[in-house]
Amino acid sequence: xxxxxxxxxxxxxxxxxxxxxxxxxxxxxxxxxxxxxxxxxxxxxxxxxxxxxxxxxxxxxxxxxxxxxxxxxxxxxxxxxxxxxxxxxxxxxxxxxxxxxxxxxxxxxxxxxxxxxxxxxxxxxxxxxxxxxxxxxxxxxxxxxxxxxxxxxxxxxxxxxxxxxxxxxxxxxxxxxxxxxxxxxxxxxxxxxxxxxxxxxxxxxxxxxxxxxxxxxxxxxxxxxxxxxxxxxxxxxxxxxxxxxxxxxxxxxxxxxxxxxxxxxxxxxxxxxxxxxxx
Amino acid sequence: xxxxxxxxxxxxxxxxxxxxxxxxxxxxxxxxxxxxxxxxxxxxxxxxxxxxxxxxxxxxxxxxxxxxxxxxxxxxxxxxxxxxxxxxxxxxxxxxxxxxxxxxxxxxxxxxxxxxxxxxxxxxxxxxxxxxxxxxxxxxxxxxxxxxxxxxxxxxxxxxxxxxxxxxxxxxxxxxxxxxxxxxxxxxxxxxxxxxxxxxxxxxxxxxxxxxxxxxxxxxxxxxxxxxxxxxxxxxxxxxxxxxxxxxxxxxxxxxxxxxxxxxxxxxxxxxxxxxxxxxxxxxxxxxxxxxxxxxxxxxxxxxxxx
Numbered sequence: 001x002x003x004x005x006x007x008x009x010x011x012x013x014x015x016x017x018x019x020x021x022x023x024x025x026x027x028x029x030x031x032x033x034x035x036x037x038x039x040x041x042x043x044x045x046x047x048x049x050x051x052x053x054x055x056x057x058x059x060x061x062x063x064x065x066x067x068x069x070x071x072x073x074x075x076x077x078x079x080x081x082x083x084x085x086x087x088x089x090x091x092x093x094x095x096x097x098x099x100x101x102x103x104x105x106x107x108x109x110x111x112x113x114x115x116x117x118x119x120x121x122x123x124x125x126x127x128x129x130x131x132x133x134x135x136x137x138x139x140x141x142x143x144x145x146x147x148x149x150x151x152x153x154x155x156x157x158x159x160x161x162x163x164x165x166x167x168x169x170x171x172x173x174x175x176x177x178x179x180x181x182x183x184x185x186x187x188x189x190x191x192x193x194x195x196x197x198x199x200x201x202x203x204x205x206x207x208x209x210x211x212x213x214x215x216x217x218x219x220x221x222x223x224x225x226x227x228x229x230x231x232x233x234x235x236x237x238x239x240x241x242x243x244x245x246x247x248x249x250x251x252x253x254x255x256x257x258x259x260x261x262x263x264x265x266x267x268x269x270x271x272x273x274x275x276x277x278x279x
Numbered sequence: 280x281x282x283x284x285x286x287x288x289x290x291x292x293x294x295x296x297x298x299x300x301x302x303x304x305x306x307x308x309x310x311x312x313x314x315x316x317x318x319x320x321x322x323x324x325x326x327x328x329x330x331x332x333x334x335x336x337x338x339x340x341x342x343x344x345x346x347x348x349x350x351x352x353x354x355x356x357x358x359x360x361x362x363x364x365x366x367x368x369x370x371x372x373x374x375x376x377x378x379x380x381x382x383x384x385x386x387x388x389x390x391x392x393x394x395x396x397x398x399x400x401x402x403x404x405x406x407x408x409x410x411x412x413x414x415x416x417x418x419x420x421x422x423x424x425x426x427x428x429x430x431x432x433x434x435x436x437x438x439x440x441x442x443x444x445x446x447x448x449x450x451x452x453x454x455x456x457x458x459x460x461x462x463x464x465x466x467x468x469x470x471x472x473x474x475x476x477x478x479x480x481x482x483x484x485x486x487x488x489x490x491x492x493x494x495x496x497x498x499x500x501x502x503x504x505x506x507x508x509x510x511x512x513x514x515x516x517x518x519x520x521x522x523x524x525x526x527x528x529x530x531x532x533x534x535x536x537x538x539x540x541x542x543x544x545x546x547x548x549x550x551x552x553x554x555x556x557x558x559x560x561x562x563x564x565x566x567x568x569x570x571x572x573x574x575x576x577x578x579x580x581x582x583x584x585x586x
Contacts, residue, residue, distance in 0.1 A: 052447055074447040082444060091315060091440050092497045101437045105449035111432035111498065137495040157448070 005030040005161055005193040006051055011060030013050050020046045022217045028195065033187045035204040036197045038214035039237045044197040045165055047214055052080060052163060065160065079154030081164040084146060089139045095149050096121050096134040102153035124152045144175035151179065164196040168203065180207055201254040228252045286520045295406040298417055299512035299530060302470045305421045307486035307508020308428060309466045311501050312459060314487045315439050318369055321358065323480030324377030325467045328354040331384035338387060344416055344468055351464030354380055359456055406473050406526035413472055420469040424462045428501065431455065436497050474527035485534040486511065492545045511537065
């Protein structure tokens, strides 16, 4: 068994002449739950996609589950939920069609799914709380069910590794929490290694055990308690950031605008009286 | 009834009818992936490209189908490869490769004026001059493409929907693309003598676009598009005979008329449905009750933020 679920050794990635990631080395043990944070354009998605062999590499080695990943040759036994922005919503597919794509390599030779395939789809959709939507066209769904559909596609193949690119973007708070709970459950109960990118710093701080800060390379990594400090986050995001602790829950919270934002002349609101500065 | 059966007395019509139906079905079938990949222009471009190949194969004494087919296949691969460059779109790649190939054909024709072959037929279609070889080739291409679509349905669906993700889930997208390019080139070459270079694009694009107005399922879209293409080929031939117009033009005009009719009907249906829903609908939910204990909003400095 491989020591690391994912191992990146001095990886640099570029799109044509533009280098996006430089000299990244990262080791993710099996069963870890990793959140990758950083500003837009920092290379989070590229880093995630490099683990899947989907971006050109100019240097370094990527190993997933003990096997070298060459560009253009994704590793097997993984689930991937890309950003929803890449989806063609007008494409004539139902929720069931989309979920079945996740097990395309394990279906029979016929164009139609078997009874067992349909049952598996129904169970997966049920587990994600969208059991009644199998026959609906993907465009007819709202943001939450759409994201759950793509998650179902990733899960139906029973992956040992799950890669998610901003899975909680464009969904409401309830759906975001449901998705995160499900991911935590998969990670804790089934031992699935989860790697996700996110812009939701407070969600990451509150829930994830390991955080990787990305900005054209890896700025820092570790548990949120050591990563969520003003100096590290400010260096990652290239702007002044404050980290405070919610006295009621004990959770770390990132105050992104701080006192330097466009509305900095305003007085702090009553709601922030419960927070105390940290880091 | 006798009027309807009269053209069947002529062998050229029977052959033409069979070929037009097969070509209609073939173009309709392959057209689904074409329109979903947003490459509608490729049918038009590739048919021009194949024209260049047809001239070259004539000059070097190759079989027309073999030479033009190989040329079309290589053109499709070249288009795919060129379009992969980030700053070159698929439409530009099609434009460059196919017009260059067509121009080569024209240049060779103008250089060597000893042609006996009727290239006008390749440009505008000549369904009445269909030979047994043509019928065999078209039947074989239709059967092979249909079988490939049947057994590669899941892979084709995924690779068309999201090629990158399909690769992650083990779909050999490179082979799917190559196979598709081969099928498309074969379709264009097989259809060339029937509907002609200039009308192939319409035969490839109109049936799936019409079918798309009628279904939300990829599987049903494939079946409907194939059926519409076959029906337009079949009845278009009758129109061609009845009104003495070019077969390719008759088939395409019938397809376009069918599209217009389906578009009008589905638009009217949608309009009716939305009016009915508005009439029947009640307020979705009552507004959330106001939270007591908070000071009512008053006009303060925030209200004039953009003054």
